[in-house]
Amino acid sequence: MFFNLGYGLSAAAYLLLLLMLFAVRKAGMAKYLLIFATLTTVLWSAVHLGVLNLALGQENLLKYDAIRQWVWMLFIAACLRNQFTSFFSFVGRPETLAIMLLPSAVLLTSLFVWLPSTWQFSLHTLSALQALVLLEVVYRQADKEKWAFKPLVLYLGALSLFDFVTYANATMVNQLSWNFFAARGYIYLALMPFLVLAIRRIQHWGIDIFVSREVVLHSTLLLVAGLYLMAMALLGYVVKYLGGSWSLPLQMALVVVSLVLLISLFMSHQFRNSIKVFITKHFYANQFDYRAEWLNLTKRLSAVDQTSDSVYQTALDAYLAGIGYAQGCLLKVKGERSEIVALTEGELIVNTESLLKDIAPVLSFCRHKHWIIDFDELRAQPGLYEDLTQRETLMRSFPYQLAVPIYQHDSLWGLVLMRALEPDKRSLNWELRDYLGALSDQIANFIFHGESSKALAENAQFAAFNRMSAFVVHDLKNVLAQINLILSNAQQHKSNPEFIEDTFETLEYTQERMDKMLKQLTNKKVEAKQSLQRLDIVAAIAELIEQKCCAQLPHPRLKSHQALEIKIDTDKFLNVMYHLINNAQQATTESGQVELSVEAEDSEWAQIRIKDDGTGMSQAFIQQRLFKPFDTTKGNAGMGIGAYDAKQFIDECGGDIMVDSEVGKGTEFIVRLPINGKD
Numbered sequence: 001m002f003f004n005l006g007y008g009l010s011a012a013a014y015l016l017l018l019l020m021l022f023a024v025r026k027a028g029m030a031k032y033l034l035i036f037a038t039l040t041t042v043l044w045s046a047v048h049l050g051v052l053n054l055a056l057g058q059e060n061l062l063k064y065d066a067i068r069q070w071v072w073m074l075f076i077a078a079c080l081r082n083q084f085t086s087f088f089s090f091v092g093r094p095e096t097l098a099i100m101l102l103p104s105a106v107l108l109t110s111l112f113v114w115l116p117s118t119w120q121f122s123l124h125t126l127s128a129l130q131a132l133v134l135l136e137v138v139y140r141q142a143d144k145e146k147w148a149f150k151p152l153v154l155y156l157g158a159l160s161l162f163d164f165v166t167y168a169n170a171t172m173v174n175q176l177s178w179n180f181f182a183a184r185g186y187i188y189l190a191l192m193p194f195l196v197l198a199i200r201r202i203q204h205w206g207i208d209i210f211v212s213r214e215v216v217l218h219s220t221l222l223l224v225a226g227l228y229l230m231a232m233a234l235l236g237y238v239v240k241y242l243g244g245s246w247s248l249p250l251q252m253a254l255v256v257v258s259l260v261l262l263i264s265l266f267m268s269h270q271f272r273n274s275i276k277v278f279i280t281k282h283f284y285a286n287q288f289d290y291r292a293e294w295l296n297l298t299k300r301l302s303a304v305d306q307t308s309d310s311v312y313q314t315a316l317d318a319y320l321a322g323i324g325y326a327q328g329c330l331l332k333v334k335g336e337r338s339e340i341v342a343l344t345e346g347e348l349i350v351n352t353e354s355l356l357k358d359i360a361p362v363l364s365f366c367r368h369k370h371w372i373i374d375f376d377e378l379r380a381q382p383g384l385y386e387d388l389t390q391r392e393t394l395m396r397s398f399p400y401q402l403a404v405p406i407y408q409h410d411s412l413w414g415l416v417l418m419r420a421l422e423p424d425k426r427s428l429n430w431e432l433r434d435y436l437g438a439l440s441d442q443i444a445n446f447i448f449h450g451e452s453s454k455a456l457a458e459n460a461q462f463a464a465f466n467r468m469s470a471f472v473v474h475d476l477k478n479v480l481a482q483i484n485l486i487l488s489n490a491q492q493h494k495s496n497p498e499f500i501e502d503t504f505e506t507l508e509y510t511q512e513r514m515d516k517m518l519k520q521l522t523n524k525k526v527e528a529k530q531s532l533q534r535l536d537i538v539a540a541i542a543e544l545i546e547q548k549c550c551a552q553l554p555h556p557r558l559k560s561h562q563a564l565e566i567k568i569d570t571d572k573f574l575n576v577m578y579h580l581i582n583n584a585q586q587a588t589t590e591s592g593q594v595e596l597s598v599e600a601e602d603s604e605w606a607q608i609r610i611k612d613d614g615t616g617m618s619q620a621f622i623q624q625r626l627f628k629p630f631d632t633t634k635g636n637a638g639m640g641i642g643a644y645d646a647k648q649f650i651d652e653c654g655g656d657i658m659v660d661s662e663v664g665k666g667t668e669f670i671v672r673l674p675i676n677g678k679d
Contacts, residue, residue, distance in 0.1 A: 004049055006185025011045035013192050014038055021199070029090050030078040033071075034199075040071040045185065058176055062120050066103075066110040069127050069163070072156065073103040076134050079152075099134065103127050121171040128163035131156065145202075152198035155191050162187055297322060297439070301446045311450035312342035315443050316416065319404070320344060322439045323432070325420040329355070329400070332414040333363060341414075348399055348419065358398060359415065361389040366405040367412050372436055373403040374428035401425065404436055406444045413444070479510050489551075505547070532567045532677045537606060538598050539563065544574055545596075549581050553590040556581050560598040566606045567677030568653060576649050579642040580610050580669050587667065588614035605655075606673045613666035622659050653677065 018038045021031070047064055077099040078090060090096060106123045109115055115123075135157045142149040166180040300318045316330040327346035331338040338359060340352055362373065365388045378385050379395045388394070400417040407413060426432055486503050493499035538560050545556050584594045594612045601607045617626065629644040650657045654674050661667035 006182065006189065007045045007048040008185075010185040010188045010192075011042055011049060013189050014042045014045065017192065017196065018042060020196075029087065030075065033075040033078045037071045037075045040068055041188065044068045045188070048181075048185065058117065061176065061181065062124065063110045065124060065163070066107040066127075069124070069131070070100075070103040070107045072159075073100060073127070073131060073134075076131060076138070076156065079138050079149075080134075099130075102130050118171060118174055121167045121174075121176075125164055125167040125171060128160045128167060131160035132164065135160065148201040149198070151194040151201065155194035155198065158191055158194075159188070293322060293435075293439075294442075297442060301443070311447060311454075315447050315450075316342040316344060318443050318446075319416050319439065320418060323418070323420075323426060323436070324424050325402075325418045326424065327400075327420075328416060328418040330414065330416055331356075331359065333412050336360075336363075338363060338414065346419075347421075350399055355399070355417075358390075358393060359417075362394070362403055362415065363412065364389070366403070366415065370405065370407065372405070372428065372433055375401055375403070376425075377428055402428065402436075404440055406440060406447070408444070408448060413447075416440070479513055483510065502547075532569060534565050535568055535570050535573065536563045536565050537568075537573070537608070540570070540574060541577055541596060541598065541608075544577055545581070548578055549585065552582070552585050554585060554588055554592050554594055556585065556594040556596055558596045558598075560596075564598055564600055564606055564675075566673055566675045568673065569649075572649055576646040577608075579646055580671075583642065584610055584612040584614065584667065584669075587616075588612045600675070601672070604675055606675055608671040608673070609668060610671075611666065611668040616663045616665050616667050617659070617661040618663050619661075622661060626659065 018035065021035045021038060044064055044067070074096075077096045080095060080099075102123075106127050109123065110120065135153050139146060139149060139153045162180075162184070166177070166184075169180070170176045297318055300321065301314065312330055312332075316328050319330075320326065320328045326344075327348055328344050329340060329350065330342035332341045338356060340356070343350070343352075365371070365373070365385070369387065373385070373388075375394060375398050378388070378391065382391055382395065385391060400419045402416075402418045404416040404418070405412055405414075406416065420426070486506060489499065490503075538558070542558050545558060549556050581594065581596070588594055592613050594610070596611075597609045599607050627643050627647045647657055650671060650673065654677075655672045657672075658670040659667065660670070
């Protein structure tokens with residue numbers, strides 16, 4: 001009577017609920033599967049009443065329970081996504097197939113495969129445990145919908161837990177307890193209001209599921225607990241199978257011991273941390289979206305000129321943005337001390353003198369141990385930092401939470417100190433350590449590259465100054481040669497008015513050149529590129545030969561007389577021409593010849609030929625030494641930069657210079673320059 005009353009009331013209540021569900025307007029796969037599951041529960045209750053004239057017995061009861069569990073598991077699977085386009089898309093997705101694998105195995109073995117009762121009880125226990133795990137996933141991932149899904153989770157969770165206890169007990173004693181079966185009708189009836197409440201609350205039956213660290217941790221612990229209890233139950237069955245008067249006391253002792261061990265393990269902070277780290281590290285991380293963080297970090301760092309003075313501040317800002325902290329300080333180590341190279345202001349007012357004094361033991365600690373220091377952890381567990389001196393001072397008054405060391409070639413380069421506003425503070429677990437390590441490697445490379453770029457820029461400035469100085473010295477030698485030439489001819493021609501006039505013109509030109517050179521040295525920079533202007537190069541070369549080159553034998557001869565204008569820097573062009581002509585004179589005997597010709601080539605190029613019949617050069621010398629700076633065959637009399645300077649200038653103009661020479665037969669320089677110049 002008691003048995004039938006419970007299942008009768010359950011059948012009537014779920015039949016009424018079924019009629020109500022047909023009137024519910026909410027759509028979705030989960031709703032239709034809920035109707036199917038409710039109908040199955042009505043039939044399941046009717047079977048226990050004998051209304052359907054189906055035989056009851058342990059084997060048949062296992063079949064009926066397998067069908068009921070399979071249908072409700074299908075409904076739970078439908079709650080793991082917002083919507084499906086069709087039933088086949090729902091059933092065919094990998095998640096549904098994985099979820100339904102165990103319930104399907106239980107159903108098929110109950111209907112078609114004979115298994116010992118103990119194995120069947122075990123499979124039913126595992127199926128109930130799987131339902132508990134999935135319900136936990138649903139609840140934890142419901143997020144803002146937890147309030148709506150809570151009654152559903154309580155309803156199905158309580159029923160699954162009761163099934164778990166029922167079949168775990170049956171596994172231990174190798175038979176079903178009819179007391180459990182008699183109570184199930186009343187339990188289903190008592191829990192039905194939770195299902196009704198869930199139907200009223202839930203607007204969208206499915207929820208979007210993503211597997212997070214917390215879900216895996218708690219579900220895995222739940223699964224471990226279930227498997228552990230199953231193992232103890234099987235061990236109890238073995239003891240019972242062996243029989244004897246000692247079997248019942250030993251079963252009870254095993255259960256008590258197993259529960260004590262289980263509770264001890266899960267109360268162990270170290271054990272829980274080990275499990276959590278293992279799961280999160282090898283299955284699911286992650287507190288950070290590493291791809292997004294990497295892209296954001298790259299964007300922040302690439303937006304800054306690494307030769308600027310903002311490199312350190314950018315690096316500090318990148319550290320803070322990487323973990324969402326508000327305030328920080330970047331220190332660079334200099335010997336045994338450090339200096340602050342970047343500082344972020346915030347609500348905390350930092351005494352920099354006190355900070356630099358207090359940080360000394362931290363620097364010493366980080367030199368020996370490549371640790372990230374959490375000062376909150378230091379206050380809670382000072383024993384972890386035994387090698388850190390002056391711990392009491394740091395625990396009492398240090399203003400920052402985290403100290404991240406930066407290393408360059410295994411040597412301590414500096415420290416990043418960070419603190420967060422209280423809601424944003426993070427505990428320094430293994431994942432944050434790994435993330436900060438990766439973050440620090442990337443930002444450290446940015447800092448080192450910035451320092452190298454700045455050093456290279458400074459070296460380039462010195463190199464440019466040195467190069468400019470070399471050219472100035474080269475020009476000074478030419479000026480000095482002109483002055484020496486004037487002095488050597490002064491005694492012989494000082495009474496000649498034309499000589500006096502030429503001397504003053506030469507001195508005026510010399511004074512202009514020296515003024516320009518002094519300005520370059522004073523400004524410590526290379527002369528800016530002058531504006532280009534149209535120049536008749538035939539007339540300019542003729543004037544150059546007459547004023548500067550005829551003082552030395554052999555006198556150069558210019559064959560061309562037709563004007564040819566090109567767009568060029570006049571002063572620089574004349575300097576280059578003078579150098580090439582002078583070199584040809586020096587390589588030729590006084591009785592030799594130096595000839596020049598200028599002609600247009602295809603109306604786009606001006607071609608200048610400087611030919612002598614002097615000593616000539618070998619091809620090896622031309623290829624390896626002629627245009628190499630500071631390489632000269634004139635000993636202390638030459639700088640070795642004239643030919644180099646000429647080639648550089650011609651290249652800058654967009655032209656080219658070619659050399660045709662043979663030892664003992666002479667040399668010809670062929671210079672090609674664009675007529676319209678290179679802007």
